[in-house]
Amino acid sequence: MQLHTGSVSTNSASWIGCLTYQSRAVLRPSESELEQLVAHARxxxxxxxxxxxxxxENGRFLQTLExxxxxxxxxxxxxxxxxxHRDIEILTEHMVSGRLFSDWDLLLYSREDNPRRTTRASDLAPHALAHYVPGLAQLALAGDDARINAQLASIAEQGWSADDILSHLIEPxxxxxxxxxxxxxxxxxxxxIGISMLQLAGHAVRTHACTGTLRRSRYSILLATAPGESHMLSTAMLADQFTDAGWQVEMAFPETKEALANQIAAQGHDAVDIALSDALTRQRALVKLREAVEASRKASSGHLVVVSVGGRLFAEATASAATVGADHARRNVGGTSVRLAQLIRQGRTLQ
Ligand SMILES: Cc1cc2nc3c(=O)[nH]c(=O)nc-3n(C[C@H](O)[C@H](O)[C@H](O)COP(=O)(O)O)c2cc1C
Structure with missing residues (x-):
């Protein structure tokens, strides 16, 4: 695991690592074995x-550690x-500036086909903010960070403190x-994705509690169609998402990779997203996209931290970020602003 220990402790002692993985139990643990494991782990x-x-759940583990x-x-x-356990697979790994599970040395949820013991959100005493919880959970699971932000901003405006929002809303x-x-x-x-989104929302609540403005523009992105690409559906959808999430957004529909490179050289964005068509699988476009990615990096003289790509070829996993030398390939539009924010932070930690 790369948690970039050295740079983090030098740059910001308060940053913490966050890792989520899934795995399969070799033998299904009994309730007492599971409790023993968790007691020791805690x-x-x-x-x-x-x-x-x-x-x-039914022979599968999923754990988030921070x-x-x-x-x-x-x-x-x-x-x-x-x-x-076996088949251990890391799902996400990043640095965050605040904990999501601040009060939980290790919160356990468990279920077998025959349910035995489970801690449910509904077991917890209701708080005045509790009625927001199911809706926000739905938004987080749907990757809708724009509406999460809007809702948290309106709750903050009602006068709830950052501590209230974190303890009685985000953690539930x-x-x-x-x-x-x-x-x-x-x-x-x-x-x-939902957990990552909450982590960012929690960070925004803490950071901006005083200003009353959630997630102000910390990052800037150039949303571009691939040179010569005439389809711009996802670029348009991303523009809404990133704007709502508080990013500085610029759009570009370049005809050539040189035009794209010029715009990148002139602006100093943190990230660029270059989109192929969402409708057509233009396999041959990959060579040109790779060239556009290279040209973008060259033009940026180091300020561009993350290059993201998207389009039907990536949505269907026919191509990957590595195919075109990008840092990230979108499988869909949802959650992209969260993922790119994480990658920018990781990239800056490494620099
Ligand atoms: C699914 C799963 C999750 C675990 N989570 C933790 C954990 O969060 N913290 C921990 O100390 N050990 C955890 N353990 C147990 C460790 O793998 C290990 O057995 C324990 O920490 C003792 O480690 P040691 O033998 O290196 O001292 C977990 C084990 C499994 C199978």
Whole structure:
């Protein structure tokens, strides 16, 4: 796992690592085995400053861990060697400036086909903000960060403090999403995107509690169609998403890679998204897209941190980011602003 320990501790001591993975149990654990595992894990996590959530369902684990890079790396190296599970797959891994599971050394949700013991969001005492929880959980699972932001901004305007919003809204929403996963109402991918979105929303609440403005423009992006591409559906949809999320957005419909490169050289964006058609699978366009990616990087003289690409070829996994030398390939539009914000932060940490 690359948690970039050195740079993080130098640049910002408060940044923490966040890792989500899934795996399969080698033998289905009994309830007492699961409780034993979690009791031991909690003790160790507490001593290392690691918090998180562990979901267990019908032979599958999904765990999110967050904590100081050193502590997290220690726990992670134990987990990776643990013979009780296999097929370990990292779903997301990034640095964040605030915890999502601040009060949970390891929150456990579990379910077998025959339900035995589960902690549900609905078991918790209701708070005045509780009625927002199901709706926000739905928005997070749908990757709709624009509406999450709008709703949190309006709640902040009602006078709720950042602590209230974090403890009584954002954390319960995370638990409600865990419930949705256990009830097969969403897949792991939706859950991890939703959790990332909450992490960013939580960060925005903390950072901007004083100004009353959530997620102001911290990053800038050039949303471009691939040179010569006439279809611009996803570029237009992304423009709404990034604008609502508070980014500085510029759009470009260049005819040539040189025109795209000129715009990048002139502006100093943090990221560029270059989109192929969402309707047609123009395999041959990949060579030109790769050239456009290269030209963009060259033109940016180092300020461009993330190059993202999209289009039907990527949505259907016919091509990947690596095919064209990009940092990220969109499978769909939802959640792109969250993912690119994470990549920009990671990239800056490495620089
Ligand atoms: C699915 C799963 C999740 C685990 N989560 C944690 C955890 O969060 N923290 C932890 O210390 N150990 C966790 N463990 C247990 C570790 O893998 C390991 O057994 C334990 O930390 C003891 O490690 P050690 O033998 O290196 O001392 C988990 C094990 C499994 C199978």
């Amino acid at each position: 003790q160790r996590n507490r001593s290392l400053g690691v918090t998180g959530m562990l979901l267990y 904590g100081p890079p050193d502590g997290l790396a220690t726990v992670w190296s134990s987990i990776q060697c643990d013979k009780r 929403v995370a638990r409600a999403m865990g419930d949705a996963w256990l009830a097969d109402q969403c897949c792991e991918f939706d859950l991890t």
